[in-house]
Amino acid sequence: MEKISRRNMIKAAGAAVAGASLIGVDAFAGQSAGTKTTQTGKRKKVLVIGAHPDDPESCAGGTILKMLAAGFDVKVVYFTHGERGITSVSLDESARIRTKESIDACNKLGVPYIFMNQIDGESEINAKRYLEMQEIIKAEHPDMVLTHWPIDSHRDHVNCSVLVLDTWRRVGNFFDIFYFEAMTGLQSKTFLATDLVDISEWHDKKVEALYCHKSQDCEDWYPAYHLKMEEYYGLRLAVKYAEAFIRFDQNPSPHGIMEV
Numbered sequence: 704m705e706k707i708s709r710r711n712m713i714k715a716a717g718a719a720v721a722g723a724s725l726i727g728v729d730a731f732a733g734q735s736a737g738t739k740t741t742q743t744g745k746r747k748k749v750l751v752i753g754a755h756p757d758d759p760e761s762c763a764g765g766t767i768l769k770m771l772a773a774g775f776d777v778k779v780v781y782f783t784h785g786e787r788g789i790t791s792v793s794l795d796e797s798a799r800i801r802t803k804e805s806i807d808a809c810n811k812l813g814v815p816y817i818f819m820n821q822i823d824g825e826s827e828i829n830a831k832r833y834l835e836m837q838e839i840i841k842a843e844h845p846d847m848v849l850t851h852w853p854i855d856s857h858r859d860h861v862n863c864s865v866l867v868l869d870t871w872r873r874v875g876n877f878f879d880i881f882y883f884e885a886m887t888g889l890q891s892k893t894f895l896a897t898d899l900v901d902i903s904e905w906h907d908k909k910v911e912a913l914y915c916h917k918s919q920d921c922e923d924w925y926p927a928y929h930l931k932m933e934e935y936y937g938l939r940l941a942v943k944y945a946e947a948f949i950r951f952d953q954n955p956s957p958h959g960i961m962e963v
């Protein structure tokens with residue numbers, strides 16, 4: 704076990720108890736260290752890495768839209784093509800349909816995308832897959848990655864998150880990580896948010912993008928999970944809808960910790 708410094712213990716305790724007053728409405732798009740440009744004046748690049756088609760949209764769609772509007776350079780990465788998302792057809796056919804739906808959703812969001820080639824339900828963590836995630840992240844060179852919180856009942860969410868964290872360490876910690884939650888209770892567990900983002904203005908468009916995933920019966924699960932999550936975090940910020948993140952704040956990156 705790593706030794707925990709007193710400073711980090713105090714920081715962790717502060718994050719846990721301070722709630723909405725600490726996290727601020729514009730954790731990502733604000734005017735503090737979360738500005739849209741790097742120290743060299745380049746637009747900050749954000750990768751949103753989701754395990755399945757519809758994960759980036761449902762977990763962080765409002766934040767993606769807000770960051771785009773604020774001038775961030777945002778790209779979505781799909782870890783799999785959703786091969787097991789439509790049980791009535793073959794894996795290949797499901798992947799084909801869900802790839803098309805993902806492209807429609809990204810077009811609706813106005814964001815570019817990349818597909819990795821892990822298989823939905825069979826994702827792997829091995830030497831080849833570690834390297835694959837490293838190559839993508841090195842090539843894209845993001846300032847910030849939004850991805851799955853790793854304590855989750857879906858193995859693809861866990862594996863995606865583990866590969867990102869391993870890459871962060873292997874490539875020299877050059878990007879910050881913020882974790883998002885998926886269908887909390889059913890999938891994400893023990894998710895204690897450190898950062899909330901007011902997405903009220905972007906909510907309708909987020910839902911439109913999510914509903915591009917026509918094969919996924921979004922009208923059943925979105926209101927039952929993510930809408931409630933957005934309303935709950937919205938209550939904490941005294942706004943209508945918000946998305947929640949856990950910041951990985953052990954990060955000694957040159958960008959520092961975003962203070963809000």
Ligand SMILES: [Zn+2]
Nearest residue numbers: 754755758857
């Ligand atoms: Zn998923």
